[in-house]
Amino acid sequence: MKNQEVALLLNKISALLELKGENRFKVIAYAEAARRIENLPTPIENLYREGKLSEIPGVGQSIAEKIKEYLETGKSSYLEELGKEIPEELIELEQVPGVGPKVALLLYKELGVRTLDDLEKALSAHKVRNLPRLGPKSEENILRGLETIKRRSSRIPLGLALPVAEELVLYLKQFPFVERVDACGSLRRMKETIGDLDVLVASNDEEKAMQAFTRWPEVQEVLAFGSTKSSVLTKSALQIDLRVVRPESYGAALQYFTGSQAHNIKLREIAIRKGFKLNEYGVFRIEDDKKIAGATEEEVYAALDLPWIPPELREDQGEIEKAKLGELPHLVELKDIKGDLHVHTDWSDGTSTIEGMVRGAKKRGYEYLAICDHAQSLGVAGGLTWEKFQEQKLKIEEVSQKENFPILWGLEANILADGDLDFPEEILREFQIVVAGVHSAFRQTRGKMTERIVHALKSGVIHILSHPTGRLIGKRDPYEVEVEKILEVARESNTAMEINSSPERLDLKDRDCRKAKEEYGLKMVINTDAHSEENLDLMKYGVAVARRGWLEPGDVLNTYPWKQLLEWLKGKRERMP
Numbered sequence: 001m002k003n004q005e006v007a008l009l010l011n012k013i014s015a016l017l018e019l020k021g022e023n024r025f026k027v028i029a030y031a032e033a034a035r036r037i038e039n040l041p042t043p044i045e046n047l048y049r050e051g052k053l054s055e056i057p058g059v060g061q062s063i064a065e066k067i068k069e070y071l072e073t074g075k076s077s078y079l080e081e082l083g084k085e086i087p088e089e090l091i092e093l094e095q096v097p098g099v100g101p102k103v104a105l106l107l108y109k110e111l112g113v114r115t116l117d118d119l120e121k122a123l124s125a126h127k128v129r130n131l132p133r134l135g136p137k138s139e140e141n142i143l144r145g146l147e148t149i150k151r152r153s154s155r156i157p158l159g160l161a162l163p164v165a166e167e168l169v170l171y172l173k174q175f176p177f178v179e180r181v182d183a184c185g186s187l188r189r190m191k192e193t194i195g196d197l198d199v200l201v202a203s204n205d206e207e208k209a210m211q212a213f214t215r216w217p218e219v220q221e222v223l224a225f226g227s228t229k230s231s232v233l234t235k236s237a238l239q240i241d242l243r244v245v246r247p248e249s250y251g252a253a254l255q256y257f258t259g260s261q262a263h264n265i266k267l268r269e270i271a272i273r274k275g276f277k278l279n280e281y282g283v284f285r286i287e288d289d290k291k292i293a294g295a296t297e298e299e300v301y302a303a304l305d306l307p308w309i310p311p312e313l314r315e316d317q318g319e320i321e322k323a324k325l326g327e328l329p330h331l332v333e334l335k336d337i338k339g340d341l342h343v344h345t346d347w348s349d350g351t352s353t354i355e356g357m358v359r360g361a362k363k364r365g366y367e368y369l370a371i372c373d374h375a376q377s378l379g380v381a382g383g384l385t386w387e388k389f390q391e392q393k394l395k396i397e398e399v400s401q402k403e404n405f406p407i408l409w410g411l412e413a414n415i416l417a418d419g420d421l422d423f424p425e426e427i428l429r430e431f432q433i434v435v436a437g438v439h440s441a442f443r444q445t446r447g448k449m450t451e452r453i454v455h456a457l458k459s460g461v462i463h464i465l466s467h468p469t470g471r472l473i474g475k476r477d478p479y480e481v482e483v484e485k486i487l488e489v490a491r492e493s494n495t496a497m498e499i500n501s502s503p504e505r506l507d508l509k510d511r512d513c514r515k516a517k518e519e520y521g522l523k524m525v526i527n528t529d530a531h532s533e534e535n536l537d538l539m540k541y542g543v544a545v546a547r548r549g550w551l552e553p554g555d556v557l558n559t560y561p562w563k564q565l566l567e568w569l570k571g572k573r574e575r576m577p
């Protein structure tokens, strides 16, 4: 599947156009097309073969042409053309917080700065402050931005790594000499960002397994080839390390390479106390070096008198102690989810119809769905007026009846800068479900932002606080907010916290989910915030966050059967002031 690659290409074009100072709409069009393609569930090659490229929303004739050329030749003459005017390296430079396209171009033209290294040197020589329109303050900002980006770029977002890993696993599974294959490391623990992408194979023919790996069509470059470990760089610029072990050691290796390090150190201590040695080959009795376990993970844990521990919990956050006591949580699973309570449609900025979203929900085995489009005040294209919402209500009822499928008529309200919502309370009470979140004025002080959200929650009309901290992983830090205070007021006002499944949000994050449950007794809702039918598939990311937050089905409102969910929603209303 070349979707990530094509998205990368279009993003590059968009960034170069922006640097060049091209028409804003053109810049956005390329970025938007990239975003759509990144989220496509079908391989773009298939759409190309069927002549359906321009049916992708956001992909017009001219962009389709560029995709076509790239898929046919592996290159883009348009990108090469642009690259002659503006070096591609400036794209990275421009992304440093505090730089942006104008300053990047200035740095390049005035100081010859092309790379992050160049920038670092220019900064330490205090050359940046003397550029036109810049000064010591901007220099300081850029320096801070550079530090941030260095911190970020070392880790890969889960949403980027998981699809690639899943595809590689599928590819390797087809070979008869591959007995088992799993992604391990932080990916298997479903951390929000991944350090190294590690994949493990069980095989009795290492050579063949390695050859199959390095010949994977997505491989751009083989960085290292060995009989037990090889590394490649994919066309989507990810490094993947593959290890091959014998089937009799697979469980031990999988356990070892899944980590976390802290979890494994504790396990090794337990092993030693029992007179065992634990490593990537198995569990061995120290006195005679006899192997006791190793083929499966269950066997490895059992040798240490522990039940198998789900990878998402392996962070040494108390899971080993709980496992000893037989008190591990029964973590929520994707199959427990009975509906999505925050999706958009083409009535506001989504791309699918109400019918389309319902079809998608049914296909995923859901029992209900909540349509929560934006209101007009948000300023997104097509935000709805109260009149439009009333019209939508009728449409929703009609579809619900026709499809014999419960749909909640809701909205995603905007928490305005002063904590008011974008409709008066009497109107918001008309909706069956109110999701609300912060979508603007992110840069308030900690006190102001906290007060703003507290004020909104205290209105009593909000069922679910969407994406509670506003972060975009690797792009925007969470806004300054006192999370504990929000959780406390959520408890008082009986508001559920959203776990937004969009891989760039994953908000609330795992640690805060656990806190919300254990310290505040809150309920959570795992939503996709899908703007298209396909994006309903993002639910698995939110479920992963919930699992890392130790949540059980009972903690998650959208595992409730329809009737019980309705009762919760109404109960919230009755407790309103």
Ligand SMILES: [Zn+2]
Binding pocket: 412, 437, 439, 466, 467
């Ligand atoms: Zn939102």
Ligand SMILES: [Zn+2]
Binding pocket: 342, 344, 412, 466, 529
């Ligand atoms: Zn939304």
